[in-house]
Amino acid sequence: MTAVRDSAVRIGLIYPELLGTYGDRGNAIVLVQRTRWRGIPAELVEVDAGEPIPDSLDVYIFGGGEDDPMEMAGAGMRESKANIERAHTNGAVVLAVCGGYQLIGNRYIAADGEILEGIGLVDVETRAGSPRLIGELVAAPSDDVNWGEFGPPRALTGFENHGGRTSLGAGVAPLGRVLAGGGNGDGTKTEGVLAERIIGTYLHGPVLARNAELADRIIAWVAGSIPPLEATLEQSLRADRLDAAMVRGVHKWWRDRMLARG
Amino acid sequence: MTASKRTRIGVAAGRLAGALSRTLTRGQGATISGRVINKIAPNALEELADGQRVTLVSATNGKTTTTRFLATALTTAGRTVTTNSTGANLTSGIAPTLAGAPGPGDAVLEVDERVLPRVIDPLAAELLVLGNLSRDQLDRYGEVHAVSESWRTTMQSHPGVAVIANASDPHVVWAAMPGKVTWVALGLGWRSDAATCPECGALLTWSTDRFDCPKCGFAQPATDTVLDGDTLVLDGTRIPLDLALPGRWNLANAALAVTAAAHLGVDPTQAAESLKSVTSVAGRYMHVPLGDGRSARVLLAKNPAGWTEVLRFLHRRDTAVVIAVNARVADGKDPSWLWDVPYELLRGHENAAAGDRRLDVAVRLRYAEVDHEIERDPVAAARELDGDEVHIVASYTQFSALYRKYGGGA
Ligand SMILES: [Zn+2]
Numbered sequence: 001m002t003a004v005r006d007s008a009v010r011i012g013l014i015y016p017e018l019l020g021t022y023g024d025r026g027n028a029i030v031l032v033q034r035t036r037w038r039g040i041p042a043e044l045v046e047v048d049a050g051e052p053i054p055d056s057l058d059v060y061i062f063g064g065g066e067d068d069p070m071e072m073a074g075a076g077m078r079e080s081k082a083n084i085e086r087a088h089t090n091g092a093v094v095l096a097v098c099g100g101y102q103l104i105g106n107r108y109i110a111a112d113g114e115i116l117e118g119i120g121l122v123d124v125e126t127r128a129g130s131p132r133l134i135g136e137l138v139a140a141p142s143d144d145v146n147w148g149e150f151g152p153p154r155a156l157t158g159f160e161n162h163g164g165r166t167s168l169g170a171g172v173a174p175l176g177r178v179l180a181g182g183g184n185g186d187g188t189k190t191e192g193v194l195a196e197r198i199i200g201t202y203l204h205g206p207v208l209a210r211n212a213e214l215a216d217r218i219i220a221w222v223a224g225s226i227p228p229l230e231a232t233l234e235q236s237l238r239a240d241r242l243d244a245a246m247v248r249g250v251h252k253w254w255r256d257r258m259l260a261r262g
Numbered sequence: 263m264t265a266s267k268r269t270r271i272g273v274a275a276g277r278l279a280g281a282l283s284r285t286l287t288r289g290q291g292a293t294i295s296g297r298v299i300n301k302i303a304p305n306a307l308e309e310l311a312d313g314q315r316v317t318l319v320s321a322t323n324g325k326t327t328t329t330r331f332l333a334t335a336l337t338t339a340g341r342t343v344t345t346n347s348t349g350a351n352l353t354s355g356i357a358p359t360l361a362g363a364p365g366p367g368d369a370v371l372e373v374d375e376r377v378l379p380r381v382i383d384p385l386a387a388e389l390l391v392l393g394n395l396s397r398d399q400l401d402r403y404g405e406v407h408a409v410s411e412s413w414r415t416t417m418q419s420h421p422g423v424a425v426i427a428n429a430s431d432p433h434v435v436w437a438a439m440p441g442k443v444t445w446v447a448l449g450l451g452w453r454s455d456a457a458t459c460p461e462c463g464a465l466l467t468w469s470t471d472r473f474d475c476p477k478c479g480f481a482q483p484a485t486d487t488v489l490d491g492d493t494l495v496l497d498g499t500r501i502p503l504d505l506a507l508p509g510r511w512n513l514a515n516a517a518l519a520v521t522a523a524a525h526l527g528v529d530p531t532q533a534a535e536s537l538k539s540v541t542s543v544a545g546r547y548m549h550v551p552l553g554d555g556r557s558a559r560v561l562l563a564k565n566p567a568g569w570t571e572v573l574r575f576l577h578r579r580d581t582a583v584v585i586a587v588n589a590r591v592a593d594g595k596d597p598s599w600l601w602d603v604p605y606e607l608l609r610g611h612e613n614a615a616a617g618d619r620r621l622d623v624a625v626r627l628r629y630a631e632v633d634h635e636i637e638r639d640p641v642a643a644a645r646e647l648d649g650d651e652v653h654i655v656a657s658y659t660q661f662s663a664l665y666r667k668y669g670g671g672a
Contacts, residue, residue, distance in 0.1 A: 017457035021397065026601030026626075033629050049457060050465050066405050068463040135595070159596045204598050209625055233628055237621040 008041035009223055012057035015049045015065075018073040019100050022161065024063025026206035027095060030215050031059060038219075038226050049073070053080035055087040058222040062100025064162075064204065070099045070108075074116050077103055081119045093221050094121060094198045097207060098162055101192065101200035102126040105166070122193050122200060123169030129185060132163045136245035137181030137203055139191035145173050146196070148220050153213035155179060156191075157241040158203025166202075168193060175201050180245045197221050210238060269310065272303025273357045299357050306357050307384035313366035314344060316385045317522065320378045321393025321428075323568045324515040325351065327507065328393060329372040330543045331519030338536035339528040342367030347544060352377050356385075368526065375409050379416040382423065390425045390441070391522045393515070394448075395433035396455045396567040399594030406433055406455050413437035426522045428514075429483050432473055436460035436480065445485035446521050447471075448514040452567035454602065489517040494534065496521060501534045506541045511571045545665030550641055550654065558584070558644040558652040560668075562661045564593070566602040572655055573607045582612035582647035585627075586640035586660040587619045593657045597622050605630040614643035617660050640664065 013028040028044055035042035047053050049072060053060070065073055077084070088094060096104045105124035108116040137160040141152040156176060166184040168174060174184065175192030183191030183202060192201035199218070201207055208215040212234040220226050276299035299306050319329045333345040344363040346355050351372045360369060373381060375395065381387070392413070395406050410433040417425070417440040427438035429445035433456055450471065459466050464477035472482040486497050494501045494517045503516045516537050523533035542548045549557040563569040576583055585605075589597045597619050605627055614635040615623035627634045637643035640660060644652045656664060 017454060020454065020602065022596070023598030023601035026598065026629075029601065029629050033631075066407055068407065068458045068460075071463060072458055072465065159598060161596060204596075206598055206601055209601065209622075209629070233621070233624055237625050240621050 008043040009035050009059070009219075010043050010045050010057045011035070011059045011061070012045045012047055012053075013061050014047045014053055014063075014100075015069075015073045015076060016046055016063070018049045018069035018076075019063040019065045021066060021069075022064045022098060022204040023206050024061065024097060024100075024204070027061050027063070027097070027208045027215075030206070030208040030212075031061075031219060034212070034215050034229060035219050035223060037229055038223075040223050040226070049076065051076075053077065053083055055083035055090075057087060057092060059093045059095065059218065060084060060087065062094070062096040062103060064098030064100060070103070071116060073099070074103050074108075074118065077119050078117060084119065084121065088121070088197065091222065092197070093218050095208075095218065096198075096200045097204050098160075098164075098202055101202065102164055102166065104198070104200055105193075108164070111163075122195050122198055123172050124166050124193050124200065125169075126164040126166040128163050129165035130163060132161070133182030133185050133202070134161045135159065135181055136241065137183060137191065138179040138242060138245045139176030139181075139183060139203070140179055141176040142173050142194055145194050147217055149225065150213070150217055150220060153211060153217060155242065156201075156203055156207070156214060157210050157238055157245060158201070158205040158207045160202040160204070162202055164202070166193075175199060205241070209234070210241060212238075266303070266309060269303040269306040270361070272299045272301075272306050273310075273361050275299070275302050276354050277358060299353060305384075307353065307360070307381060308386075310357060310360035310363075311369065311385040314360065314363065314369035314385075315367070315526075316369045316371060316387045317389040317391060317526070318371050318373045318378060318382065318385070318387045319391040319393070319522075320373050320375050322375060322396045322398050322565065323571075324393050324511060324518075325372045327512060327540075327543045327546065328391060328515040328519050329370055330540055331516055331537050332391065332522050333370040334540055335519060335523040335528055335533035335536050336368050336370065336526065338539075339523075339532065341528075343370060344368070345370045346372055353381060356381065376412070379412050382416060382420060387423060389522065389525060390423060390427075390438075391518055392425060392427040392434050392438055393518060394428055394431045394451070394567070395437070396452050396565060397599065398565040407460065410434070410437045410460055414440060417441040424525065426518060426525060428518065429485050430472075432456040432460055432466060432480075432482075435483060439483075443483075444521060444525065445483045445487065446517055447482070447485050447488040448517055449489055451511070451514075452570060454566070487517075487521055489514060494520055494530075496524060496530050499530070501530050503534055504538055506538055507543070507547055509571060509575045511568075542669075545661065545669040548665070548669045550644075550664060550668045552641065552645050552652070554645060556650065556652060558641070558654045560661065560664055561653055561655045562658070563655050564658050566599045569599075569603040569655070573604060576611070576653055576655070577607040579651065580649070581651040581653050582614075582644070582649040583608055584614045584616050584640050584643045584647070584652065584654040585623050585634075586616040586643070586654055586656040587623050588617045588657050588659045589619050589622075590659045592659050592662075597657075600626045605632055608632045612647040612649055614640075614647055616640040616643040616654075617657065 174190035346359040459475035462478040
């Protein structure tokens with residue numbers, strides 16, 4: 001665990017005009033604010049489309065996008081692949097949501113067979129599938145992974161809207177187990193991917209606004225020990241959404257409800 | 263009118279199916295009743311539109327107001343006008359509107375973006391007015407590009423139909439290009455959904471007043487018809503737009519409507535004059551009494567582009583603001599767009615978060631460092647806020663509920 005730092009935490013929002021369809025800017029806002037509210041300086045760094053992605057960021061946020069923008073974003077990410085890898089090796093966190101999640105994997109195979117190459121940061125592969133998975137998604141975080149000093153967060157809530165069927169390579173851990181909704185959608189009842197300081201997920205809402213505990217784990221990964229922060233309102237929202245998700249996964253839900261609400 | 267018995271029965275059955283569907287909360291009553299009408303009376307629209315010179319108005323934002331503006335301009339000029347004034351913009355709403363036409367004349371019809379390609383032939387539309395395309399109801403419709411593409415295909419197969427289109431919106435430009443277009447440069451507003459070229463996928467370059475594709479040459483079309491502040495420059499003539507309705511977005515709606523009215527033979531200066539009489543449009547901008555001598559003005563905002571315009575407007579005023587958001591089927595079930603809207607503009611105002619999704623709003627406001635109350639009911643929330651002026655900005659179903667209760671709306 002690194003000591004609390006005095007240089008600003010650099011939260012990178014990558015290609016917001018391409019990968020910003022689902023309120024993805026929100027994840028950056030939440031990280032910046034929750035870091036600052038702890039007295040740690042934080043800076044929002046927007047990397048515009050067409051620009052190289054620098055290796056100097058502490059967090060790399062990739063969001064979701066439509067087809068053409070995603071292709072464009074994929075090209076930029078591949079060009080800056082070495083920078084992203086170097087930054088990650090040096091301790092940076094990657095949060096990739098929806099289309100961004102697909103792009104940090106090996107490849108995305110469209111319905112017509114066309115292949116969009118990812119950057120292979122995690123060993124996952126996505127195929128276009130149908131039907132589209134749309135609705136509240138709840139996942140119990142994997143607990144056999146090193147989450148750091150806080151341990152795993154409680155059940156994660158979000159809204160999913162994707163046609164992807166993502167399969168994880170051998171030995172790759174999911175972010176969690178699906179309690180309600182589709183998640184990776186490949187029949188394994190898993191959601192997302194979790195590797196050392198890398199989170200890929202179909203949860204949006206945005207995910208860090210819905211799950212303050214997840215945001216705080218990311219901040220701890222880059223800023224070291226952090227004091228707790230009041231989150232009553234965020235927890236109310238989380239509880240509200242978990243209740244709403246009951247409608248989608250009611251049977252499984254009753255089994256897992258206590259686990260989810262914690 | 264001359265509608266056949268079959269058509270009359272079809273329209274009635276469609277209405278009934280729509281009402282039943284809504285009662286059963288399946289939500290998409292309008293779509294279902296449209297299907298029923300098509301089933302029972304497949305030629306209903308053709309028959310009902312017979313004798314009407316049809317103009318269709320479509321856009322993600324502003325279609326109801328633009329329709330009202332154009333209908334007002336034509337009516338003021340003494341024309342017989344049929345229009346769907348309550349925003350019923352699917353087949354199911356258009357059919358009964360036409361069935362109630364007072365006689366042959368002009369039909370000015372607001373039509374849903376996705377319905378436009380399907381009704382252009384049955385209605386034998388002569389003029390299309392195309393405003394803007396942006397993200398709306400993500401969970402239901404997905405992609406802006408898909409709508410733009412369906413419009414473009416329609417234009418390609420209807421080269422003779424006249425079009426008045428916004429030259430400042432890349433999606434609209436790309437869609438309308440194959441048609442017989444009069445371009446109106448409305449100025450660049452929301453650009454977050456148009457980063458890439460609709461033609462070739464390259465990154466568009468944006469300057470203060472235009473967009474260009476550096477790769478394929480796709481660009482903002484040149485035009486002599488331009489919205490300049492609150493003046494419409496129409497083929498070189500400056501026409502002041504003096505509106506009762508607030509906001510820059512209504513100036514854009516008015517510019518489109520006046521250009522369309524001119525195309526339909528109305529003197530544009532008189533058309534612009536007539537728009538002053540429009541003070542509320544299907545509940546938009548209506549006042550709701552708060553019971554303490556004050557009233558709250560209601561604004562509708564359905565998507566990030568609309569919210570952003572509204573917030574820029576409120577930011578400059580000394581007003582309390584209630585943000586009332588639902589995420590039901592008609593709103594789009596995913597309110598993650600809240601994070602694309604600059605709620606930071608409300609710092610220093612008295613604010614409240616209301617609606618089904620008030621907690622989503624409240625969390626958004628917390629991160630924007632905007633003080634707020636939380637109260638489910640928007641009118642109760644408005645009552646709690648200090649200040650002489652109060653605005654309730656409502657998402658679609660919140661707005662509809664207020665309109666039903668206070669505006670006498672359907
Ligand atoms: Zn191009």
